[in-house]
Amino acid sequence: MKSKIKVVHLNAASAGGAYTAAQRLVEALNLNGEEIEAEHWVFEGGRGHQPSWANNIFKRVIAFGYHAIEKLDFLRFEKDKSVRFAFSHGLTGVDASAWKAVKTADIIHLHWVNKGFLSFKSFEKLLELGKPVVWTCHDLWPFTGGCYWGCENIAMGCGNCGMLKQPSEKDLSWRVFHQKERLWGARSRYFLKQSEVHSATTSMQFVFPSSWLMDQAKLSSISIGKHLERIPNVIDTNFFKPAESNARMEIRKRLGFSENKLILLFAAANISDKRKGFSDFLKIVEHLDSGKVEVAVVGRNDKFQGELPGNVKLLGFHSDKREVLQFFQMADLFVTTAKEENLPTTIIESLSCGTPVGAYSVGGIPQMVDDGITGFLATKGDWETLKLKIEEMLNDSFTIKQTRAVKCRETAIEQYSSDAVVGRYLKVYQNAITGNN
Secondary structure (H helix, E strand, C coil), X not given: CCCCEEEEEEEXXXXXXXXXXXXXXXXXXXXXXXXXXXXXXXXXXXXXXXXXXXXXXXXXXXXXXXXXXXXXXXXXXXXXXXXXXXXXXXXCCCCHHHCHHHHHCCEEEECCCCCCCCCHHHHHHHHCCCCCEEEECCCCHHHCCCECCCCCCHHHCCCCCCCECCCCCCCHHHHHHHHHHHHHCCCCHHHHHHCCCCCCCCCEEEEECCHHHHHHHHCCHHHCCCEEEECCCCCCCCCCCCCCHHHHHHHHHHHCCCCCCEEEEEEEXXXXXXXXXXXXXXXXXXXXXXXXXXXXXXXXXXCCCCCCCCCEEEEECCCCHHHHHHHHHHCCEEEECCCCCCCCHHHHHHHHCCCCEEEECCCCHHHCCCECCCEEEECCCCHHHHHHHHHHHHCCCHHHHHHHHHHHHXXXXXXHCHHHHHHHHHHHHHHHHHCCC
């Protein structure tokens, strides 16, 4: 009997979009991949994920300390506090190469690795194992000089970074960038300049959930000579599915919403995160007829202090997928006014439940939402256009709404189901082992 390919997935924390995407992928691989045995390890499992490195209070303190030390060190470089958590220079981390699951794995599959999880020293030890590495990029960090998004100097090898208080040609961002070139084994202009012959000790392949993110990564010289693949995040379409009409009305009633009004849903891990554009969403709500529309807002609220319209209900943060499911099942439209996005899990969940999406046309969202078919798109910041399209939706016939819901569901199954995703990852793993990049 042919042995399965053992894949260990590594993640910094047990919360957030990267964690959700990774956990769902592991579950799909184990359920549908007869040739794969997948395991998901996190650095800090604050929400109960097992296995976790920080599995006791002592290690949780250490995990917090590693992140704090890196942020404290960055104080001497940062332009101001607005960029403090938008940049990582890989200072602190643990030796994941010593973990049993890593030692016994055939392939190491990385996801989000910051927040004190993997330092550059950690990477050196991990890569010295000589095992193939697959890295699903949930942001742009693997290809930049330290920032997660919006790098303006990525094509120039970084330096003169706008996030630093003393930008220069060979500032912190330049040093981080070229550290990555060295470790990732990039055949780049840096090594040509140095007349160095560099042979990587391991095979690295990068996967991007969206074409937009992959195109951004291609601007970086770190991508030269690397195998880049686009594979969307997976979702269990048998779980995230539309509710029957009676069940949908029961959910609304139980949560205190009207059975007859249009229900808009806004969901984010933290609605106070400026990148999520909650202030734009509120502008839309304030200009809609409150007699016809009710609003559900899901997510933690750390800083938002403004008054909310009377038709808005704050439902708090929810990580249980059964609770998340009911929000998408009861809504008529999911609206996201995020200013920066890769391939939002919330949009995949919404489509799979047959709920159309209204959004700004940023990041990977245009490849997810077919404007006028599975939802509505507007230029970044143009909340007025989104508002107009929502108002038009109020007058749509039942037949149009049903047709749109069916199309949403079909899109989710075609692009994000386990049948659509697992086989593509299996091919990546096989190529990583054989070296056919």
